[in-house]
Amino acid sequence: MNLPRLPVFTAEWVRVLGVNVRYFRLGKGPPIVLLHGLGESSIIWAYNIEPLAKSYTVYALDLPGHGHSDKPKWPYSLNKSVDFLSSFLSILNLERPHLIGNSLGGMIALETAFKQPNQLGKLVLVDSAGLGKELASFLKIMTLPLVGELMTMPTKAGLRFLLKQVVANPHSIPNDLIESLVQERNRKGNKRSMLRILRSGVNIRGIHTRLIDVSRLEYLNVPTYILWGREDKIFPSSHGQNAAMRLPRGRLTVFEDCGHWPQIEKHREFNRLVVEFLK
Secondary structure: OOOOOOOOOOEEEEEEOOEEEEEEEEOOOOEEEEEOOOOOOHHHHOOOHHHHHOOOEEEEEOOOOOOOOOOOOOOOOHHHHHHHHHHHHHHOOOOOOEEEEEOHHHHHHHHHHHHOHHHOOOEEEEOOOOOOOOOOHHHHHOOOOOHHHHHOOOOHHHHHHHHHHHOOOHHHOOHHHHHHHHHHHHOOOHHHHHHHHHHHHEEOOEEOHHHOOHHHHHHOOOOEEEEEEOOOOOOOHHHHHHHHHHOOOEEEEEEOOOOOOHHHHOHHHHHHHHHHHHO
């Protein structure tokens, strides 16, 4: 995999539920909203924004508690995240947007689709949370007091460990992306808010059962595309396979030699497949 250097985008800001939110907007056409995972930011879509913007208006935001957005002291529940996303879409007047969510962002997108199916276009879930109970052990350990604080120290060594968990080929991730991820994690308040969000939905036994209800997928009337990395160590690919079988309007692609971030590791194929699905 040969990744290009990180593109540079111009940030925009909007105030949602009293929170200042950073986002990037590029392109013209029907809207796509990109939602990142826990402890990340809009930077994980760096290799997807421009290709998708050739046919769509792409919005990539830093969720509250992440990146450059504010770190509010509200309860980081799933319902609160859905309220936030709904308000974001409303404030920017986005009509029937397509939602693409990775990991935590996938769970937020899916819950929004359950609650507001008639207000969305299509749904793309990328190695999404919320589709099964299994979870990487290091994330469960991070919910322990003090241990989590030590494990989330934003160092390059710590990020290298994380990369081994989230991608199949960590040495293929370019240094400029790694440096940008380190800078994002070093931003004031990011570590604290990441642990608050993690601990709101996970404990040492795993994901809270209230967040897992795959039986509802049988009633989801939103065209849905599930993409997964075969070597994902965060959530096993069986989550995606089981979910796809329940969806009445779903499809599935599993990428070989790929981890938790197929939008990065398999970005060219990922972008092509997503555009084909959305069209």
